[in-house]
Amino acid sequence: MFGRIRERYREAKHKFANVRVDASSYGPIPGKIKAVQARLDEIFSQCNDLVIKEISCGKDGRIKILVVHIEGIVDRRLLNQDVIHPILDYLPSVQSEDSSSIYQQLSKCIVISSDIKEVHEMWQAVNFIVSGDAVIFIDGEDRALVVGVKSPEGRQVEEPDTETSIRGSREGFVENLPTNMVLIRKRIKNPDLKMEIMQLGERTKTDICICYIKGLANEEIVREVKERLGKINTDAILDTGIIEQYIADNRLTLFPLVGNSEKCDKLAGKLLEGRVAIICDGTPYVLTVPYLFIESIQATDDYFDHAFFASFMRLLRLLALLTSNLLPALYVALVVFHHTVIPFKLMITLAASQQGIPFPPFIEALLMIIAFELLREAGVRMPRPIGQALSIVGAIVLGEASVAAGIASNLMVIIVAITAVCSFVVPPLIRATMLIRFVFLAAANFLGFLGIMVAVVAVFTHLCTLRSFGIPYLAPFSPLTAHDLKDSLIMVPIWAMITRPKILRQQENVRGVKGSKRQEVDKGRDSQKG
Amino acid sequence: MTVKKDKGRKALLILLLIFPLLLAGCWNNRPLTEINIVAGMGLERTEDGKILVTVQVAEPGAIQPASAGGGSGGEKSKPVFVASNEGETVFEALRGMLAVVDKKLFLSTAQVLIIGEKLAQEGIGEILDFFERDHEVSYLVDVIVAKDATPDELLRIESDMDTIPAVYIRGTVENTAARGTVKKTLLIDLFKDMDCKGRQPTAGQITKSSDKEVRTEGLAVFRDGKLAGWLNPYETRGFLFADNELKGGIVNVPVDNGKAAFEIIRSKGSVSVEVEDGKPSMLIIRVNAEANVGEYGSGGRLDSLETLYMLEEKLGEEIGKEIEMALEKCQKEFASDIFGFGIYLHKYYPKCWKEVENDWHNIFSKLPADIRVDAKIMRVGLVINPVGKGE
Amino acid sequence: MGKTRISGLQLFMLLSGFLFGSTVILAPALGAKNDAWLAIIIGGTGGALLMLIYAAISLLNPSKTLVEILKEKMGKVLGSIIAVLYIWYFIHLASLVFRDFGEFICTVTFPETPMTVLISIFALGVVYGVNGGVEVMGRMGELLVPIIPTFILIVSVSLITVNDFTAFLPVLENGMGPVLKAALSYITFPFGETVAFLMLFPNLNRKEKLKKIVFVSAALSALISIVIFFRDISVLGSDLMSRVTFVPHSTTLLFPEANVDPLVDINLMIGGGAKIGVCIYAATKAISQVAGIENYTNLTRAVGAFCVVLSVWDFENVLDLFSWTERIYSYYAITFQVIIPLILLVLSLIKRSKPAEGSDADNEGVIASK
Known part of the structure; x- marks a missing residue:
């Protein structure tokens, strides 16, 4: 089965490679304006949103200029103000017949925009046109001017729905890449913050930005990121989720090997730890690598809060993670295998709750969990206003009525409910948990605690084999990095976190501008106290 | 790459084979x-x-009829x-x-x-x-x-x-x-x-x-x-005193006009055997008990230390009597060493134990005993003197 | 092929897990009855020395596995033959642990479930871990092995109220004989079995720590055995203790208010898993080195399957297993655990001291001809 898929995949890859050849076979920009126009018409046939504005200038208007852009994605006002107006105002005075001097003047003094590039290949010009810039062609020149007049239009920066925090910034990323870059730059005002833009996707030409702090991020990881991004061979990048699947170390695992976030402050924190971010135009989700298991139970709020409280919350999250994975399985193992473990009084309660239930506990648990997953999925997919109705149906019908009808025991309903609540506590692992829970459940029904243990050990083994961009997934626990335990389950206060996570192998490990300076500051503070 | 995919295929196969097994839940699976x-x-x-x-x-259903209005086979x-x-x-x-x-x-x-x-x-x-x-x-x-x-x-x-x-x-x-x-x-x-x-x-x-x-x-x-x-219950208590298993209890002690009751709150007992010339010669029982005055209506004044010491002594005697009763019964009637004197011998005089091991019942039942009880009265309760004795 | 490395801590955890292995369910040195603690101390000292010998062999032949050392010191043919014997020993060892595991679970938890199924499931898990390589095994050890002493501690502490601390008396009731015998069996099981680690030592990233790691894990293992012994004897008493099949399990049955024997199961799975994992790894690595096969992961499955079959066929019933372990195992194991390693140590010392005087090639010839 997999073989077939692999074949198809290879075929498809070949096709895309051919497409790429086509794209670069537009050839150079022809010198004649007529030819340019013809090429553009050919390339953009049936593209009614293409605007070609022709301006004549030079002596007797012999030299023609074409301003080409796509309607709607350029900033109209900017285009008029920076390009059209100056040209119209200035050109009548130009009497030169030499197209190259006109070109020079255009690029040097007439067009006011600060974002001017020169292109020689037709496909480059086309690329810029489709990504929202205006391109100026001049008769007799085999090059063109690109003026950046992309429209910044899009959603306003607002609080992300998926990750809410009590404290901390409410700004979330938007779909627009430049805005996102600004949002990061605003937080880290430093030339060391590097943002390298590349384009991915043969057809979609999506802008991708690799973002890291030079001097903090490990060069090797940065190189690796670029390499893996470069290897992506597809025609469409619509979301970071697609990139994520391409660049993950292990493509078959259920666990997230690439982090994503919608929150600017969180991302800034990750960058400052020495991680690399990948921003993709059109998605508010920004990827961070390497992503370790421990990050799933860290939250941005932790760093803004008292360390004791944060540590407690982290332990709670770990507990929730374990509970949501194991609780149904443990329950099933307990009631079908390990009766000796149950104290007498609890036994009576358990047995009483199961009296008259027609299904064995395993099937009962399976049904209830599937019912819950259905409810959850329905809640995500359907239009929001109906949500209310759904939750009523879920609560009353599935909870209340199934117990009353004797289909499920009330204890099972409680257990599934706790499981559900706990699974929401650790959002990054929801999907992994969802599937692994069934594995545990089946193992419990097969061999009780022993089965669960085998399954747990197998999952652990799997986690141990995982790596994210070369970093062991379970770090800092395994391999044990005593240094990094300060920001794991138990968190030390932020002022005691002098070093960054060592496992990421940054170039500079000490927080603070320079390690020595930091120490001086500390000394100063101590002396003030004294 | 191919290796990885092969692995996936094999894993799938194994899963497909195992899954029915998992679902069936056989052997010891019993709801x-x-x-x-x-x-x-x-x-x-x-x-x-x-x-x-x-x-x-x-019958859990009858004890906790909590679950299921669906009702299983009517009311039990x-x-x-x-x-x-x-x-x-x-x-x-x-x-x-x-x-x-x-x-x-x-x-x-x-x-x-x-x-x-x-x-x-x-x-x-x-x-x-x-x-x-x-x-x-x-x-x-x-x-x-x-x-x-x-x-x-x-x-x-x-x-x-x-x-x-x-x-x-x-x-x-x-x-x-x-x-x-x-x-x-x-x-x-x-x-x-x-x-x-x-x-x-x-x-x-x-x-x-x-x-x-x-x-x-x-x-x-x-x-x-x-x-x-x-x-009987009193002998049982005597045995428990010696066995260091007593958790509490009420011991009556004869006083002036009747009985007073003491509540044992803590007791420590130990048994041992004295060995002379490689032969067990004496059974020893030591008990340290702490008690509170629980009832003293028939007694006299209680506000002097002498009285208290006197009561302590009497309490000790009483406890001693119970122990003696138990020990005597075990020795004379049953010839059964329930106190664990033999264990003590085994632990501390292994050689001596080797000799007496097989005839321990007889030897035990003939050994004299030395029982000493040290009782202490810790507290007297909310009042000191009983009614009518306050003056 | 780049060598995968494991850290000192990981090796330590694997070694400790290996040593806890079956001793989690079969209390060691029980032959000495009340004096088992003495036997554990004596045996532990001997065991630590034995393990230090292994460490010394590994240090004298840096980054060489047992098979490579055998081939080098004893010549190609003889070395290979002995290596094959070792492979058999490792496989047999793994199958013994499998059998212990199966017997325990079948007796205690799942009497109706066929032992073959239980062992096979366990083997699947172990083989999956071993396939991940030394690094993954090391990380697993790091995560899971600390659970064992934690559970032992929990059970011990909660049983402290029912303890009779003088239960281990009298000392040396039956003289030194049984104690020494028990100590000897304690050296061979589990300490001597760490000879399998000669296949793993070369993967340690910091050689200078090897001796310390070996020593500390041996000491820790002996210490925990002593703790377990004192707990068991003071809870069960020596008479009952000499009668029960699985001593630590019977002790956990007395845990107040709740039955916690799944904890013993878990300990057994971790300890036994570490032991079987190391044995299977050692066997497959040895096979691949003897036969010159690069990729050993495919071998792992075959060896694992073979171990399972062997463990089921080897003994007729549980008593057969116990009596064999008690009577014959020590002598059978001594060849592999003491005699051959000692010869190797001597050969390594000779070989190392000689190059200073004469030429290398000659030496090799001399030793090979032996």
């Missing part, structure tokens, strides 16, 4: 609704020498049912019972194990082996020996106090154990003492006091695995 929760067990020897096993099974009025069966061996009798009851019996939850007097007299060594060997038996079951009643009768009583009689019986054992008139004996205690030459096993005693009530007081004394006789 709670398919077992009978045993609350109490009884063992007795029948006239024709067979073993009669009685089990008391709890009785919270427990009792079934019994005969067999040559315990195991056979238990398994044979499946012909009578609807579901498999689950023994681990048993609260009490009642051993009939007749069976106890003939020896409990053989029957205990099953309980030692079976993996589903809890080692922490309370064992009691029935006196003047069969286990069957006792398990069939209908108590008003708890819906499950076995729980009621266990409750009484716990109460009396806290008062020091019965020794709470767990199955594991019996196992430990059964094979030990330096100490004979004991177990609590249970009698039927009315149709609805039982009384757990006193102690069954074994000798070589056979019931040798009974200790």
